[in-house]
Amino acid sequence: MPDQECDREISCLxxxxxxxxxxxxxxxxxxxxxxxxxxxxxxHSKNTQDLSWDFGELCTIKFQACKFRINDVKSGKEEWEVVLTNLDRKNYPLKN
Incomplete structure (x- = not known):
């Protein structure tokens, strides 16, 4: 991600x-x-059903990557935070 604030939609297989x-x-x-x-x-016992991956062999994952500057209260430094979310970008924009 660039060294600046950004808000991107990303998808991958x-x-x-x-x-x-x-x-x-x-x-x-x-x-x-x-x-x-x-x-x-x-x-697990032999009768336990494993549901940790409930997709087929191939699926598309879509998410929003947000990068924004935060202030570290303890050191006074500005740092970058990166958040990955599945929230809708239109309903939850980076800038509010």
Whole structure:
């Protein structure tokens, strides 16, 4: 993000498929999320349903990235804060 205040809408593809990610990462803005049930076997019984990732193999994620200057009360320095949110940019603009 630039070293200035900004408000951007960002979208990207997210996949749980390693094959899709490997074959499309050069041509698409795509991110791979490794979500394998076998990582949780020691914490869940065989009858536990895993609902932490309830999408298909491919989905589009949309979010708003806001960067604004804040004042650090303790040091008196101005610092930058970056916030990612799924709130609607039109209803919740950066400048109010």
């Amino acid at each position: 997210v996949t749980t498929s390693n094959y899709y990610y490997i074959t499309h990462k050069a041509s698409e803005n795509i991110h791979h999320v490794q979500h394998h049930y076998h990582q949780y076997i020691k914490y």
